[in-house]
Amino acid sequence: MNSEINESNIKSQMRKGVLEYCILLVLKDSRCYVSDIIERLREADLIVVEGTLYTLLNRLRKEEKLTYEWEESPKGPPRKYYKITPVGEEVLGFMSEAWDEISNSISHFRNLDNSNRTTTEETTCSTEEQ
Amino acid sequence: MKKTYNINIAGSVFTIDDDAYTLLNDYLETLQHVFHNTDNEEIIPDIENRIAEIFTIKVTEGKSVITLDDVESVISRIGKPEELVEVDGTETVMVDENGNITEEENIEAGKKTVPPPYTGPQPEQVKKKLFRDSKEGMIGGVCAGLSKFLDFDVTWIRLIAVGLLLLSIPIDHLSILTLPIVYIILWIVLPDASTPLQRMQMKGDVPTLSNIGKSVTGMFRQSQSKSNPYGYDSDNEKKDKRIADEIAGFFGSVGKICLAILLVMAIVLEVAMIVGFLGCVFGLVLLSTAWGSDLFGIPSLMDNYSYNQWLLGLLMAIGYIVTFGIPLYCVIVLVLSKNRKNFGTVTKIVMSIFWIMAFVLAAVCTGLFISNEENRDEYWRHKYEQESKTEILYEDNENEYNEDIYESVDSIETTQAKDTVVKAQLTVITPRAEKAKEAKAKAAKAKTDKKFKAEKTKAEKTKAEKAKAVKAAAAPADTVKTK
Numbered sequence: 001m002n003s004e005i006n007e008s009n010i011k012s013q014m015r016k017g018v019l020e021y022c023i024l025l026v027l028k029d030s031r032c033y034v035s036d037i038i039e040r041l042r043e044a045d046l047i048v049v050e051g052t053l054y055t056l057l058n059r060l061r062k063e064e065k066l067t068y069e070w071e072e073s074p075k076g077p078p079r080k081y082y083k084i085t086p087v088g089e090e091v092l093g094f095m096s097e098a099w100d101e102i103s104n105s106i107s108h109f110r111n112l113d114n115s116n117r118t119t120t121e122e123t124t125c126s127t128e129e130q
Numbered sequence: 131m132k133k134t135y136n137i138n139i140a141g142s143v144f145t146i147d148d149d150a151y152t153l154l155n156d157y158l159e160t161l162q163h164v165f166h167n168t169d170n171e172e173i174i175p176d177i178e179n180r181i182a183e184i185f186t187i188k189v190t191e192g193k194s195v196i197t198l199d200d201v202e203s204v205i206s207r208i209g210k211p212e213e214l215v216e217v218d219g220t221e222t223v224m225v226d227e228n229g230n231i232t233e234e235e236n237i238e239a240g241k242k243t244v245p246p247p248y249t250g251p252q253p254e255q256v257k258k259k260l261f262r263d264s265k266e267g268m269i270g271g272v273c274a275g276l277s278k279f280l281d282f283d284v285t286w287i288r289l290i291a292v293g294l295l296l297l298s299i300p301i302d303h304l305s306i307l308t309l310p311i312v313y314i315i316l317w318i319v320l321p322d323a324s325t326p327l328q329r330m331q332m333k334g335d336v337p338t339l340s341n342i343g344k345s346v347t348g349m350f351r352q353s354q355s356k357s358n359p360y361g362y363d364s365d366n367e368k369k370d371k372r373i374a375d376e377i378a379g380f381f382g383s384v385g386k387i388c389l390a391i392l393l394v395m396a397i398v399l400e401v402a403m404i405v406g407f408l409g410c411v412f413g414l415v416l417l418s419t420a421w422g423s424d425l426f427g428i429p430s431l432m433d434n435y436s437y438n439q440w441l442l443g444l445l446m447a448i449g450y451i452v453t454f455g456i457p458l459y460c461v462i463v464l465v466l467s468k469n470r471k472n473f474g475t476v477t478k479i480v481m482s483i484f485w486i487m488a489f490v491l492a493a494v495c496t497g498l499f500i501s502n503e504e505n506r507d508e509y510w511r512h513k514y515e516q517e518s519k520t521e522i523l524y525e526d527n528e529n530e531y532n533e534d535i536y537e538s539v540d541s542i543e544t545t546q547a548k549d550t551v552v553k554a555q556l557t558v559i560t561p562r563a564e565k566a567k568e569a570k571a572k573a574a575k576a577k578t579d580k581k582f583k584a585e586k587t588k589a590e591k592t593k594a595e596k597a598k599a600v601k602a603a604a605a606p607a608d609t610v611k612t613k
Contacts, residue, residue, distance in 0.1 A: 034180065049209030054176050055165070062169065076186035077140045077179050 015046065019056060021099060022046060024084060024092040027066065031083035057082060065091050134195055140175070140182040144189070146196040154181075154201045160211045160326055177208055258334035261323035262316075270317040278332050406461065409454025416447035442499045449492025456485045 026032060026040050034057065038050060060066045065088030068080040084092070133148045146154070158178070165173045184204055185196055193200075260279045267274035273291060277284040291309060298306040323332040460481070 034176075049213055050180060050207055051161075051177065051209030051214040054173050054180075054208075055170065055214065058170060058173050058176070073183075076183040077142060079179075079183075080176065 015048070018099075019046075019048065019052075020060065021092075021095045023053075023056060023060065024065065024088055024095065027082055027084045028089070028092060031069075031081045033071075033079045033081050037082070060088070064088075139185070140179045142182045142186060144182075144185050144196050145194065146201075147198060150196055150198045150201045153198060153205075156326055157201070157205055157211070161214075163327060164211050164214050180208065259331045260320060261328060261332040262320040263332065264322050264324070270313075271322065272313055272316045272320065275320060275323065275332065406454045406458030410451055410458065413447045413450030413454065416443060416450065419443070439499060439502055442495045442502070445491055446495040446499060449488045449490075449495060452484060452488030453492050456481055456488070 022041060022044070023037065026037055032040070034050065034053060037057075038048070038053060041048060057066065061068065061082075064085060066082050067085050068082045070078045071081050073079050134145050135148055135151045137144055137146050137151060137154075158174075161174060161177065165171075181204055184207070185200070188196065188200055258279050261275045262271040263274035263278060264271035266284070268288070273287045274284050276282075277287045280287075291313070294304075295306065295309040298304040298308060321328070323329045
């Protein structure tokens with residue numbers, strides 16, 4: 001039971017970091033309603049429950065990275081359509097930069113790992129010449 | 131077949147099964163705990179909006195009633211409460227005395243958090259709090275709550291309680307009212323474990339948000355399996371408790387005492403009915419005596435009592451009828467009738483006001499009536515004693531004073547002096563014998579008058595004789611002249 005929790009914990013912890021980034025990316029060029037956003041995320045294999053999204057969107061709105069407007073809908077109560085703000089776009093820029101940096105670092109480690117695989121030997125981390 | 135409710139979410143109306151309603155309500159309540167922060171105040175309306183939308187879609191697709199499955203699918207879509215808490219789930223909720231969540235900086239959903247420093251293995255259970263459990267209790271849930279707190283079986287606690295009640299019969303110093311009074315006090319003082327958080331505190335589960343969330347869905351499944359598949363009985367049981375708690379909560383503490391007294395009596399329902407019935411009948415009989423009839427040997431009010439008592443008796447009768455009639459009516463309508471109507475708020479207010487007025491009226495009038503009766507008896511008894519005492523005095527004194535008066539009358543010439551002497555004699559008498567005094571004075575005066583009259587006639591007689599004699603003497607002188 002414990003390991004199960006840890007696994008999903010790992011995933012959710014990682015996702016938490018990038019979720020904000022993803023939302024800003026989704027809203028970069030279009031205005032979306034909550035269930036639209038969820039749909040887009042699902043398409044990208046990022047599964048979240050709506051409740052998480054509501055809290056995130058609420059926070060982003062408070063931080064003025066997003067804004068919303070009401071629209072009447074034939075399917076029931078009026079909906080909030082979210083779109084990105086200039087502040088949000090700026091933050092998006094920073095985030096993209098940060099992502100690229102981190103991604104490079106990780107790729108670096110992984111490439112190193114990949115290249116070492118070919119020798120089928122266990123390598124040590126020491127830099128001492130053998 | 132199930133009962134349904136009409137609910138209103140985000141301004142839209144839906145018809146929903148009662149079990150689905152319970153689950154939805156618990157879910158929304160738990161979300162209140164998760165998002166209680168003022169920063170998050172828009173989230174719950176957003177979620178409700180979303181729920182309304184999902185329901186609307188289902189309705190347009192042809193479903194007329196929202197079922198349990200629908201609610202469960204909504205919950206899994208929006209997220210179980212423990213999923214919406216963005217911590218590792220072991221954060222404990224801080225609660226103040228009223229059960230409200232106080233400090234919670236780490237639990238704001240969506241923020242990245244530094245996990246709290248590891249303080250050792252988390253306790254499986256925290257200290258239990260004593261609540262009333264009205265969902266599982268029979269009357270007010272006092273025994274059920276106690277059983278959860280003490281970890282005893284409910285039935286044993288109830289048996290002990292009833293045992294206490296019955297023990298009062300052989301034991302002299304233990305009053306039969308001890309148990310009802312203790313029960314009523316506990317009912318008023320102990321809070322009811324209604325929200326999911328309170329239920330967890332009652333059972334002693336660690337109140338983390340993930341536990342609360344699990345308890346919402348888990349608890350629901352549990353109660354589902356326990357309940358009667360036909361659903362009818364558990365609904366009525368719940369309704370009884372809801373009625374009792376509703377009415378009790380509305381009336382406040384005083385009302386709870388009255389209601390609790392009524393309900394404790396109504397364990398044997400017929401007893402309450404009989405008492406109410408007899409009370410009303412008594413009141414009606416009393417009322418009829420006010421109009422001059424003579425039922426059951428109760429003396430007619432109109433004929434046998436003074437006007438004040440008649441009025442008091444009338445008011446008493448009205449008071450009794452209403453005091454016994456209102457609870458009787460409540461018992462009949464709420465518990466026995468097939469339709470099981472529930473009273474509106476206004477009706478409750480009006481009935482409770484009238485009941486209190488009638489109760490006070492009956493009590494006061496009864497008290498006045500009885501005290502008036504006692505006073506009246508007292509008064510006549512007093513008077514009787516007085517009169518008998520004065521009669522005795524009169525007889526004694528008469529003999530005494532007869533001789534005195536005669537003596538002093540003989541020794542003094544003038545009638546005036548005689549009067550004053552008589553009076554002087556009479557002033558020695560104590561104030562009590564006022565009447566006797568007057569009577570004596572009269573009697574004395576009559577006697578002196580008599581004597582006076584006797585003397586007067588005597589004097590007149592002698593005068594008349596003298597006059598005669600003078601005439602006689604004068605007459606021969608005349609006869610001599612004419613010769």
